[in-house]
Amino acid sequence: MTETEYAPTTESVDEFAARARSWLAANMPAIDPARPPGVERGEEGPWLRARELQKRLYEGGFAGICFPRAYGGQGLPIAYQKAFDAESRFYEMPIILNTPTFTICCATILDTGTEEQKRQHISAAIRGDEVLVQLLSEPSGGSDLAGVITRADRVGNKWVINGAKTWSTSAFAADYGLLLARTDWNVPKHEGLTMFLVPINSPGITLRRIKQVNGSQEFCEEFFDGLEVGDDAVVGEVNKGWDVASRQLYHERRAVGGGSEFASGIGAEGTTDVPVNFAALLQALGQPDNERLQEMAGRSLVHRAVQEQLIDHVYHGVNDGSLPPAAGSIIRITHAETHQLEMDTAMAIAGSGGVVDTGDGLIRYGQRFLSRQTASLGGGTTEIARNIIAERVLGFPREYAADRGVPFKDVKRNRA
Amino acid sequence: MTEAASPEQLLFASTAQAFLEKEASLHKVRELHAAGTSFEPEWWRRAAELGWASLLVPEELGGGSVSGNGLEDLALVAELIGKSVAPGPLHPVSTVLAGLVETGGAHATTIESLMSGETIASWAVYEPGKPWAPLQPALTATPTARGFRLDGVKDRVEAGAESDVLLVVARTDDGIGQFLVPTDAAGVTAETQASVDLVKRYARVSFDGVEVDVAAAVGSAAQAPALIERQSHVASVLQCSEVVGILDTVVGFTIQWALDRYSFGRPLASYQALKHRFADLKIWLEACRATTRAAVAQVAARSPGADMAVSVAKSYVGEHAAAMVQDCIQLHGGIGVTWEHDLHLFLRRVTLYRSMFGTPEDHNLHVYALTQELEPAS
Numbered sequence: 001m002t003e004t005e006y007a008p009t010t011e012s013v014d015e016f017a018a019r020a021r022s023w024l025a026a027n028m029p030a031i032d033p034a035r036p037p038g039v040e041r042g043e044e045g046p047w048l049r050a051r052e053l054q055k056r057l058y059e060g061g062f063a064g065i066c067f068p069r070a071y072g073g074q075g076l077p078i079a080y081q082k083a084f085d086a087e088s089r090f091y092e093m094p095i096i097l098n099t100p101t102f103t104i105c106c107a108t109i110l111d112t113g114t115e116e117q118k119r120q121h122i123s124a125a126i127r128g129d130e131v132l133v134q135l136l137s138e139p140s141g142g143s144d145l146a147g148v149i150t151r152a153d154r155v156g157n158k159w160v161i162n163g164a165k166t167w168s169t170s171a172f173a174a175d176y177g178l179l180l181a182r183t184d185w186n187v188p189k190h191e192g193l194t195m196f197l198v199p200i201n202s203p204g205i206t207l208r209r210i211k212q213v214n215g216s217q218e219f220c221e222e223f224f225d226g227l228e229v230g231d232d233a234v235v236g237e238v239n240k241g242w243d244v245a246s247r248q249l250y251h252e253r254r255a256v257g258g259g260s261e262f263a264s265g266i267g268a269e270g271t272t273d274v275p276v277n278f279a280a281l282l283q284a285l286g287q288p289d290n291e292r293l294q295e296m297a298g299r300s301l302v303h304r305a306v307q308e309q310l311i312d313h314v315y316h317g318v319n320d321g322s323l324p325p326a327a328g329s330i331i332r333i334t335h336a337e338t339h340q341l342e343m344d345t346a347m348a349i350a351g352s353g354g355v356v357d358t359g360d361g362l363i364r365y366g367q368r369f370l371s372r373q374t375a376s377l378g379g380g381t382t383e384i385a386r387n388i389i390a391e392r393v394l395g396f397p398r399e400y401a402a403d404r405g406v407p408f409k410d411v412k413r414n415r416a
Numbered sequence: 417m418t419e420a421a422s423p424e425q426l427l428f429a430s431t432a433q434a435f436l437e438k439e440a441s442l443h444k445v446r447e448l449h450a451a452g453t454s455f456e457p458e459w460w461r462r463a464a465e466l467g468w469a470s471l472l473v474p475e476e477l478g479g480g481s482v483s484g485n486g487l488e489d490l491a492l493v494a495e496l497i498g499k500s501v502a503p504g505p506l507h508p509v510s511t512v513l514a515g516l517v518e519t520g521g522a523h524a525t526t527i528e529s530l531m532s533g534e535t536i537a538s539w540a541v542y543e544p545g546k547p548w549a550p551l552q553p554a555l556t557a558t559p560t561a562r563g564f565r566l567d568g569v570k571d572r573v574e575a576g577a578e579s580d581v582l583l584v585v586a587r588t589d590d591g592i593g594q595f596l597v598p599t600d601a602a603g604v605t606a607e608t609q610a611s612v613d614l615v616k617r618y619a620r621v622s623f624d625g626v627e628v629d630v631a632a633a634v635g636s637a638a639q640a641p642a643l644i645e646r647q648s649h650v651a652s653v654l655q656c657s658e659v660v661g662i663l664d665t666v667v668g669f670t671i672q673w674a675l676d677r678y679s680f681g682r683p684l685a686s687y688q689a690l691k692h693r694f695a696d697l698k699i700w701l702e703a704c705r706a707t708t709r710a711a712v713a714q715v716a717a718r719s720p721g722a723d724m725a726v727s728v729a730k731s732y733v734g735e736h737a738a739a740m741v742q743d744c745i746q747l748h749g750g751i752g753v754t755w756e757h758d759l760h761l762f763l764r765r766v767t768l769y770r771s772m773f774g775t776p777e778d779h780n781l782h783v784y785a786l787t788q789e790l791e792p793a794s
Contacts, residue, residue, distance in 0.1 A: 278784070278787070279787070279788045291781065294780075294781055294784040294785075295777055295780045295781050295784070296780075297780075297784050298731075298779075298780030298781050298782070298783045298784035298787075299731065299735075299776075299777075299780045301780075301783050301784060301787050302727075302728050302731040302732055302735075302776075302779070302780055302783050303732070305707075305724070305728045305783070306703050306706065306707045306728060306732045309703075309706040309707050309709075309710045309728075310702065310703045310706040310707075312706065312710075313702060313705065313706030313709065314702065314706075317702075323702070327702070330698070330699050330702055333695075333699055334699060334703065383692070385695075386691065386692040386695035386696070387688070387691065387692075387695075389694075389695035389698055389699065390685075390691035390692065390694055390695045391691070393695075393698060394671055394685075394691075394694055394695070394698060395675075396674070396675070396685040396686065396691050396694065397682075397683065397685060397686040399688060
C-alpha cells in the first residue's frame with residue numbers, strides 16, 4: 001500500500017542535509033524556533049502564505065521528500081525527511097499543509113487512487129497548487145463513521161450527492177475533499193460506501209464555518225444539494241469506500257500523533273498547538289525558583305519527551321512488524337494525554353492569573369485549557385482509539401454492534 | 417531487545433534466557449527468600465561465565481560484548497532478569513565497572529576479578545537521612561602518609577553485606593573522589609537493611625578511620641563528577657531495562673488471564689471497561705520501552721543528550737511501573753493480593769526501583785533544570 005519505492009540516490013543523508021541547509025538559508029524566511037510566527041488556521045492569510053512557501057520548496061527540490069518522483073516528490077526514505085526537518089526548524093515552513101493535505105489525503109490517494117488522480121492531485125499539492133481535506137464526519141454522529149447517510153445516487157452517467165458533512169478541518173481553504181457517501185442502502189453499512197474526490201468550490205456545496213470554544217473557525221460544515229460528479233471522482237472502487245476510509249483513518253492516527261513520513265517541517269501546526277514554555281510561565285509568575293512548580297513543569301516536560309520517543313518507536317515497530325499497523329492509535333492517545341497534561345499543568349501553575357486577566361498574559365493558559373478536549377476528540381475519540389488497541393493490537397473480542405450484517409436501510413438511527 | 421538483533425545477539429539472549437529460566441525462576445526467588453538468602457555467589461560466578469560482567473569492559477582489559485555495544489547487551493540481560501525478577505548483583509557490579517573502566521588499566525586486577533564473578537562489588541553512594549545526591553557526600557577522605565583515611569557512613573548500599581569491595585563516594589580536599597575499599601578492611605562494618613523486594617538487600621556501611629592506599633582512588637578529583645554521572649546513568653538504565661522486562665511479563669500474563677477468565681458467561685477481555693484499561697497498559701508499556709531504549713542508546717553513545725534521556729526515562733518508568741502492576745493486580749481480582757500469586761514479586765521490584773537512584777520527582781526537577789539551560793525563559 002504506502003510502500004513507496006525509493007529511487008536509488010547517491011546523495012547521503014548528511015550531504016542532503018548540507019544541501020538543504022544552504023538552500024533554506026538562501027530561499028526561506030528565517031524564524032526563531034522558540035518564537036514561531038503564530039499561525040491562525042481559521043484565517044485565509046496563512047493558507048495563501050503556505051501555498052506560496054510550498055511553491056518555493058517545490059522549486060528548490062525539497063517538496064514531497066517521501067512521495068514518489070512520478071508524482072512530483074523526491075522519492076527519498078524517511079531519514080532524509082527527518083534531516084530536512086532538523087534543518088528547516090529555523091525557517092518559516094508551510095506546516096499547515098501537512099495535515100490533512102499531505103499526511104492523510106495525499107497518502108491515501110497514493111494508496112488507493114487511480115494513476116490519473118495521483119498524477120493530478122499529489123503533484124498539485126506538492127507544487128502548492130492544491131489543498132485537500134477530508135469530508136467524513138456527519139451531523140448524525142461522529143464515532144460510527146461507517147454509518148454515514150450522505151448519499152450518492154447514480155443518475156445517468158453521473159453521481160448526484162445529497163447530505164451534510166461536519167468537522168471538516170480547514171475545508172474553507174481547500175480545493176478538493178475526500179467525501180464518503182452511501183451508494184448502496186441494501187447491504188450492511190461497510191459494503192455500501194464509496195469515496196469521492198470532489199471540488200469544494202462547486203455549485204451544490206454550501207460551506208459554513210463552525211466557531212469553537214477558543215474562537216477558532218477552522219472547522220467547517222458542508223451541505224450537499226444535488227452536487228454532480230463523474231466516475232473520475234471515485235477513489236478506489238464503487239462500494240469499496242470503506243477500504244479507502246480505513247486508509248485515511250490509518251494515516252490520520254499516525255499523523256495526529258506525529259508519526260507520518262509525509263509531514264514536512266516540525267513545529268506547531270497552529271496557535272493552539274504551541275508548546276508551553278514553562279520557564280517563561282514561572283518567570284511571568286515571579287516564581288522562577290519555586291521547586292514545587294518546577295517539579296510539576298518537569299513532569300509535563302518528561303511526558304512531552306516520551307511522546308517524541310514513542311512516535312519513533314511505534315513508527316519503527318509498525319515498519320518492522322513488531323507492532324501491528326493499528327498500533328498507530330497508541331500515539332494518537334498519548335498525543336491527547338500529553339496535551340492534556342500540559343494544559344492541566346500550565347493551568348495549575350498559572351493559578352488565579354489563569355482565570356482573571358491581571359495583565360500578565362497568564363489568562364491565555366486558562367483560555368487554552370477550555371479547549372483541552374479538542375485533542376482527545378479530533379481525528380476520532382480516544383475512546384474509539386482504546387477500542388482499536390484492545391481489539392486490533394491485543395486481539396480482544398470486538399464490541400457488540402447491532403448493525404452488523406444488517407442491510408443499512410434497516411439499521412436503527414437517531415430518533416427525530 | 418533492539419529490532420535489528422544479530423545472530424550472535426540472539427544466541428547470547430537465548431543462552432541468558434535459558435540460564436535464567438532454569439536457575440533463577442520465580443520459584444527459586446521464593447526459595448532464596450525463605451532461606452533468608454539474597455543470592456548464591458556460585459550462581460553469580462556461573463552468570464559471569466556467560467559474560468554478564470564483561471560487557472562494559474573493553475577488550476584490552478579482557479572484556480567484550482557480542483554486538484560491540486556492551487551497554488545494549490547488558491540492558492538486554494537486565495530486561496531478561498526482569499522476567500523472573502531474578503536475584504544477583506548485576507546492577508551493583510555493573511555500576512562499579514562502569515566507573516572503573518573509565519580509568520584505563522589503573523584497576524585492572526579488580527576489573528578482572530569482577531568479570532570472573534569471584535568478586536562482588538557495589539557502589540556506596542547514598543548517605544543516611546539524605547535523598548539521592550551523589551555529588552554531595554559528607555563522608556570524608558583525608559590524605560595520609562600512604563593514601564587516605566575514610567570516615568563516615570553510607571547506606572542503601574545494594575548487596576553491601578555480600579560485597580567484597582565497595583566504590584565509596586567521598587568528600588576530599590579537592591572536591592569529590594571515589595575510592596575502592598575492601599569490606600574486610602579495618603574499620604568497615606556493614607549492617608544489612610531489608611528492602612521491599614524479596615531478595616534484594618541493602619546495607620548501612622560505617623567507615624571508621626578506614627585506611628586505604630593511594631592506588632584505591634578511582635580517577636582524579638577532576639574526573640569524579642563525570643564518573644559519578646556515568647555510573648548513575650548506567651545504574652538508571654539497567655533499572656529501567658529490568659522494569660521493562662517486568663512490565664512486559666506482567667502485562668502479558670494479565671492479558672492472557674483476561675482472555676481465559678469468564679464472568680457472566682463471557683471473557684473478561686470482552687468488557688469495554690476492562691478493554692480500555694488494557695489499552696492503557698499497552699500504551700504505557702510501549703512508552704516505557706521507547707523511553708528506556710532511547711536512554712540506553714544515548715548512554716551507550718555517550719551522547720550530550722544522555723543526561724536528559726536518563727532522567728526522562730527514570731521519571732516516566734518510575735511514575736508508571738508500580739501503578740501498572742497495581743492495575744494488573746486489580747484486573748486479577750482477589751488472587752492478586754495473595755502471597756501465593758507471583759504478582760507481588762514483580763510489584764516489589766518495581767516499587768523498589770521507583771525510588772532508588774532518584775525518584776520520578778527528583779528527575780522531573782532535573783529535567784526542568786536541563787530544559788531551562790536549553791531554552792531559557794527569555
